[in-house]
Amino acid sequence: MRAISSFELYANVPHSGSATFEQIASKTNPPLAVGFVKTILRYAMTQGIFCEPTPGHVAHTASSLLLLKEPLARAFVANNADEVFPAAAKTADAMRKWPSAEAPNHTGLQLAYGTDKGMFEWYASDESEASGRMAKFAGSMQFWSAGEGFLPKHVVNGFDWGSLPENGLVVDVGGGPGHISIAIAEANPSLRLVVQDLPGQSEQALAEAQVNQSSLISSGRLDFKPANFFAPQPEWLEAESVDAYFLRYIFHDWNDAHCVKILQTLLTSGKLKKGGRIVLAESVIPPPEVAPHLPKTVLKSIRRLDMQMLTVLGSHERTLDDWQELFFKADPKLKIEEVNQPEGSVCTMLAARLQS
Numbered sequence: 016m017r018a019i020s021s022f023e024l025y026a027n028v029p030h031s032g033s034a035t036f037e038q039i040a041s042k043t044n045p046p047l048a049v050g051f052v053k054t055i056l057r058y059a060m061t062q063g064i065f066c067e068p069t070p071g072h073v074a075h076t077a078s079s080l081l082l083l084k085e086p087l088a089r090a091f092v093a094n095n096a097d098e099v100f101p102a103a104a105k106t107a108d109a110m111r112k113w114p115s116a117e118a119p120n121h122t123g124l125q126l127a128y129g130t131d132k133g134m135f136e137w138y139a140s141d142e143s144e145a146s147g148r149m150a151k152f153a154g155s156m157q158f159w160s161a162g163e164g165f166l167p168k169h170v171v172n173g174f175d176w177g178s179l180p181e182n183g184l185v186v187d188v189g190g191g192p193g194h195i196s197i198a199i200a201e202a203n204p205s206l207r208l209v210v211q212d213l214p215g216q217s218e219q220a221l222a223e224a225q226v227n228q229s230s231l232i233s234s235g236r237l238d239f240k241p242a243n244f245f246a247p248q249p250e251w252l253e254a255e256s257v258d259a260y261f262l263r264y265i266f267h268d269w270n271d272a273h274c275v276k277i278l279q280t281l282l283t284s285g286k287l288k289k290g291g292r293i294v295l296a297e298s299v300i301p302p303p304e305v306a307p308h309l310p311k312t313v314l315k316s317i318r319r320l321d322m323q324m325l326t327v328l329g330s331h332e333r334t335l336d337d338w339q340e341l342f343f344k345a346d347p348k349l350k351i352e353e354v355n356q357p358e359g360s361v362c363t364m365l366a367a368r369l370q371s
Contacts, residue, residue, distance in 0.1 A: 020082075033072040059079075117272075173355050174364045185208045193208075193224060195296075218241070255289065264296065268328050269328070282345065296362045300334045349368070
């Protein structure tokens with residue numbers, strides 16, 4: 016897949032019809048040996064990617080056509096092929112070098128690319144190898160979120176957003192392009208949502224929303240603001256104005272110490288109302304007695320995420336006991352009140368608040 020992605024072999028096969036191996040090889044940059052292309056594509060065909068309708072001619076299947084037509088699919092494949100696969104090949108070496116895995120820059124990714132930075136810091140750096148990777152990652156996450164088990168409807172239906180006060184404020188922490196907040200806002204017209212992400216990403220998301228979600232933006236029900244979830248909440252948020260902080264697949268990117276810091280920062284910034292909630296959408300590893308009863312696709316996705324977090328971020332997915340322990344470390348009064356995994360969803364909704 017890395018060769019198909021980096022040499023854009025999918026682009027050398029017409030949308031309909033076919034191309035010879037020689038034609039495909041001649042259009043790559045640099046031109047590849049025909050034997051390389053034959054070996055790579057014929058192996059891909061065993062996985063349902065491309066087909067050979069007549070000897071020596073290559074045509075698209077539904078899977079390869081997706082790469083040709085969908086930029087987000089290309090970003091997903093490129094992100095996995097260029098970051099996850101090389102990091103996976105070095106993961107055992109990283110475990111030997113850093114057996115306690117105490118930092119986000121102690122993974123196979125650092126060994127694969129010779130950097131001392133954690134993945135997100137690396138993406139934002141001026142290192143030549145990091146160029147363009149943040150955009151690929153963002154596109155990859157959008158494509159991943161469109162999978163059945165990760166659809167916005169699971170977040171919309173997995174928590175009673177209507178239980179929040181009229182005109183309540185939800186802050187979507189690390190919400191990226193805001194597609195989840197948009198879905199929540201559309202289903203809950205009494206709520207206001209502010210999507211926070213790093214400078215640059217936040218401004219880009221706002222510009223796109225002003226075009227595609229102009230009514231939500233102009234009504235004041237949706238906004239995008241720059242923020243860093245490791246820093247205190249920004250001054251533009253009024254004291255005790257937030258009814259709920261919402262974080263979707265943020266904590267699984269970080270080890271326990273970093274997660275505790277994020278939670279404590281949110282709790283001590285003075286912006287959360289008394290009785291306000293922390294709402295998470297995260298994977299929860301099922302206990303052994305439950306796992307066999309889950310759909311195989313859901314269980315496989317959770318386990319795959321767990322491996323991927325280890326590989327590139329030095330973090331992991333968590334059991335319900337792990338989540339409860341994490342919240343206790345942040346503040347002994349922070350208790351999980353609701354746990355709900357909608358049918359067909361990979362993510363579980365967790366809602367917590369400080370107990371008096």
